[in-house]
Structures are given as C-alpha cells and as structure tokens.
Amino acid sequence: MALKGNLRDFSTTQLLNLINLARKTGALTIEAQGTSAKLFFKEGKLIHASLGDQDGHLANMLLKAGKLSAEQTRAIQAHSEVDSDKELGLLLINAGYVTQNDIVQSVKAYILDVVYTLFTWVEGLFYFEPNILPSEDKITVPINLENVIMEGSRRLKEWERLQDELPDLNRALRFTDRPDTKLRDINLSVEEWRVISFINPRNTIKQIAQSNNMDDFQIRKIVYGMLQAGLVELVTPEGGEAKPGMPPGRPRTAAPPPAVKRGVILRLIDRIKKI
Amino acid sequence: MQTVKMVVTGPFSAGKTEFIRTISEIDVVSTERKITDETKSIKEETTVAMDFGRITVDEDLVLYLFGTPGQKRFDFMWEILSEGMLGFIVLVDSVRPETFREARRILDVFSSYGAATPYIVAANKQDLPDAWPPEDLRIALKIDRNVKVLPCVATDKESVKNVLLELLYSILEGTEEE
Numbered sequence: 001m002a003l004k005g006n007l008r009d010f011s012t013t014q015l016l017n018l019i020n021l022a023r024k025t026g027a028l029t030i031e032a033q034g035t036s037a038k039l040f041f042k043e044g045k046l047i048h049a050s051l052g053d054q055d056g057h058l059a060n061m062l063l064k065a066g067k068l069s070a071e072q073t074r075a076i077q078a079h080s081e082v083d084s085d086k087e088l089g090l091l092l093i094n095a096g097y098v099t100q101n102d103i104v105q106s107v108k109a110y111i112l113d114v115v116y117t118l119f120t121w122v123e124g125l126f127y128f129e130p131n132i133l134p135s136e137d138k139i140t141v142p143i144n145l146e147n148v149i150m151e152g153s154r155r156l157k158e159w160e161r162l163q164d165e166l167p168d169l170n171r172a173l174r175f176t177d178r179p180d181t182k183l184r185d186i187n188l189s190v191e192e193w194r195v196i197s198f199i200n201p202r203n204t205i206k207q208i209a210q211s212n213n214m215d216d217f218q219i220r221k222i223v224y225g226m227l228q229a230g231l232v233e234l235v236t237p238e239g240g241e242a243k244p245g246m247p248p249g250r251p252r253t254a255a256p257p258p259a260v261k262r263g264v265i266l267r268l269i270d271r272i273k274k275i
Numbered sequence: 276m277q278t279v280k281m282v283v284t285g286p287f288s289a290g291k292t293e294f295i296r297t298i299s300e301i302d303v304v305s306t307e308r309k310i311t312d313e314t315k316s317i318k319e320e321t322t323v324a325m326d327f328g329r330i331t332v333d334e335d336l337v338l339y340l341f342g343t344p345g346q347k348r349f350d351f352m353w354e355i356l357s358e359g360m361l362g363f364i365v366l367v368d369s370v371r372p373e374t375f376r377e378a379r380r381i382l383d384v385f386s387s388y389g390a391a392t393p394y395i396v397a398a399n400k401q402d403l404p405d406a407w408p409p410e411d412l413r414i415a416l417k418i419d420r421n422v423k424v425l426p427c428v429a430t431d432k433e434s435v436k437n438v439l440l441e442l443l444y445s446i447l448e449g450t451e452e453e
C-alpha cells in the first residue's frame with residue numbers, strides 16, 4: 001500500500017521517522033514549491049536524493065564539495081563519454097583527481113543538502129513507493145536517518161509547529177527501549193547532552209528546562225528532535241502531575257475502569273463471536 | 276440487569292457511526308445533522324450528539340456502544356460519555372493523514388480520563404487503496420507497543436467483531452480471577 005499525503009498534515013520529520021522506524025525500502029517523492037524531490041531508502045537508511053533540476057551528476061557533486069574546479073567539471077561533462085557515476089568515479093580516482101573518500105563524502109553532503117532543504121517545506125504532496133531503488137549507475141551512501149532527523153530538527157525554526165507537536169511541557173521523558181540505538185553513535189550537541197542527563201520519568205520537561213536555564217523554545221526544539229529520532233518517549237510523570245495540554249475547563253478524572261468480573265467479559269466475548 | 280459500556284471515538288469522519296451501526300442489534304440512535312461548514316465536502320451529515328448501539332448478551336447483561344461526536348465543538352461530551360467505560364476504541368481514518376494529529380489528541384485526552392482503561396486503535400478504511408497500513412499508523416501516531424493497532428473496515432461485520440473481541444481480550448487481561 002502506498003503512503004500518500006500532504007506535508008501540511010504529516011511533516012518531513014515525521015515521514016523520515018516513519019521510514020526509519022519501519023525500516024522501509026523505496027522511493028519517497030515530494031512535490032512542492034513548483035519542484036519535486038526524490039529520496040531513496042534502503043532498510044530505513046537514506047541512500048540517495050535528488051532535487052528538481054539540481055543536477056545529481058557526480059561531477060557536480062564534487063564541484064559543490066570543492067573537490068573539482070568549475071573548469072574540470074565542464075571538461076568532464078563536455079568530453080566524458082561516461083554516463084555512469086560509478087564509472088566516472090573510478091576514472092577520477094585512477095587519474096588521481098579525487099580519492100574514494102572524497103567521492104563518498106561529496107555524495108553524502110549532496111544528499112544531506114537535499115534532505116535538509118525538505119525540512120523547510122511545510123506543504124507539498126508526498127508519496128512513498130516501496131521497493132524502488134535508484135538506478136544501478138548511481139553511487140549510493142547509506143546515511144543513518146536518526147542523525148538526519150536530529151540535524152533537520154535543529155534547523156526547524158517554526159515555533160508554532162514545535163508548540164503544536166509538543167504542546168505539553170508537563171510530561172516527562174524516558175529513553176525508548178530500543179536495543180539497536182546506541183547513544184554514542186548519535187551526534188548530540190552540548191545542550192542535548194545536558195538535557196539527556198536529566199531524562200528521568202520523575203522530571204517533567206519544564207523542570208529539565210529550568211535546571212538547564214533553557215526557555216520553552218529551546219527545550220521544545222531539543223526534545224522534539226530526540227522524540228523524532230526515537231531516542232526518548234513521552235510519559236506521564238511519576239507522581240501524576242496535571243496535564244495542561246488537555247482541553248481546558250474540564251476536571252480530569254483518572255477514574256479506573258469499573259470493576260467487572262471476568263465472567264462478564266467472557267460472556268461478552270462469547271456473545272460477540274456468535275453475532 | 277447489568278449494563279456495560281464501551282466508547283468508540285476518533286476524528287471527524289473516521290467511521291464511528293458506521294462502526295456501531297454494523298454491529299448494533301438495534302437501529303443506532305444517531306443524531307446526525309446536515310453539515311453547514313467547510314467540512315461538508317467530506318461528508319453530508321455528522322453526529323452532533325452521540326451514537327448509541329446495543330448488544331444484548333442475555334437477560335442479565337447488555338453491552339452499550341457509544342460513539343463520540345465527530346466535531347471539535349462537541350468535545351465537552353467526551354468526558355460525559357467516557358464515565359464508567361469498560362474500554363474504548365479509537366477509530367482512525369487510514370486514508371486521511373490530515374486527521375492523524377487529531378487522532379493523537381483524542382488518544383491523549385481519552386487516556387487521561389482513565390489511565391488504566393484498556394483501549395485499542397482501529398485503522399479504519401483498510402479496504403481503500405491508499406490506506407496507511409496499521410503498523411505505519413502506529414509509528415505515525417506514536418502508539419505504544421503494548422496497544423493493539425488493528426486493521427478495520429467499519430462496514431464489515433467480521434472486521435468490527437474482531438476489533439471488539441480484541442478490546443475485550445485486552446480488558447480480560449486486566450481483570451482479576453474470580
């Protein structure tokens with residue numbers, strides 16, 4: 001089944017998070033602002049990206065990364081009879097123009113440039129086509145989406161959106177139970193590490209912010225990034241604080257469900273089975 | 276006679292009325308009115324008070340199903356409807372991602388009414404080609420792994436039965452041995 005929607009309702013961050021957690025393989029196309037972007041994923045990792053008319057040719061990627069001069073790039077495009085990025089890469093390595101590492105880093109930087117641009121798109125149609133991979137001639141570099149999401153979230157400046165995504169600072173945080181996630185593999189800023197050190201189901205987000213002298217915007221940005229990267233999850237603080245994020249004007253009842261005997265439930269099950 | 280109650284909730288046009296209508300033994304007591312605002316393009320009528328369905332087990336036991344109103348301005352009804360519920364079902368429209376944020380809000384609100392009240396999420400309209408799969412909805416809505424997210428077609432009796440049974444199994448896990 002295809003995933004379709006609009007970024008207005010399901011943001012780039014949320015899409016990447018979904019692809020990461022579901023370890024999806026396929027192509028994500030986003031059409032917005034008169035252009036379109038195409039991202040390719042393999043088992044939840046970003047492996048290639050292109051954006052509208054921006055040439056995804058290897059020579060241009062190397063130019064953008066400063067590994068080739070404009071003149072060299074023009075010469076390659078004018079005279080090279082090699083269409084494949086992989087073949088061109090080998091030729092350039094053998095000729096001593098670049099190293100393999102230069103190529104990998106340049107392709108990676110290009111892919112990241114494209115994907116970070118998408119974080120600023122707040123509206124646009126998207127669709128995900130499973131099991132579609134880039135053509136064989138393209139050089140792919142697997143990129144861990146957790147770091148992309150963290151960095152993309154850092155660039156996400158829309159205060160309103162942050163507030164919308166994380167309305168309630170009286171919730172607490174706990175680390176997710178994901179054995180495949182290792183904190184040391186994720187690049188965290190100093191501020192993020194400071195927040196990490198306070199994460200505990202007893203501490204509300206607001207308390208963590210106060211302890212770190214952060215305002216609501218700063219803490220929202222950091223917590224939002226961590227939530228989207230799947231590092232932490234929201235929980236009700238131990239001690240049961242009020243939840244201002246709930247609709248106002250109504251008393252909140254933490255009423256337990258009515259005590260119903262097991263036999264009643266079994267009778268209900270039996271009845272519904274017979275309908 | 277003992278009566279027990281379950282609540283069917285979810286965003287506007289998620290299929291709550293249809294869900295109850297499919298399984299109820301009585302004609303659903305539904306207070307639908309013509310829509311006069313911008314939501315009209317989605318459907319012609321909406322529930323302004325509540326849907327009410329019934330399943331009689333025997334002369335001593337009756338299950339009532341209550342559907343919450345679909346529009347935001349009737350949110351005040353939620354808490355009233357949720358009092359004494361055995362469990363609740365959050366119906367999600369799997370083909371309209373624009374409603375996912377509202378679905379998440381509803382989940383949070385209903386969970387706050389009774390922290391220990393069992394619930395499940397039903398990914399409705401799975402018969403439509405653009406339906407998001409239940410496991411993708413789990414991620415999109417940040418639903419805990421311990422909560423069941425089931426495929427659902429609210430017009431299909433077997434599908435609705437399955438959702439109700441799964442909720443009852445969840446309730447059963449939380450009940451003590453007699």
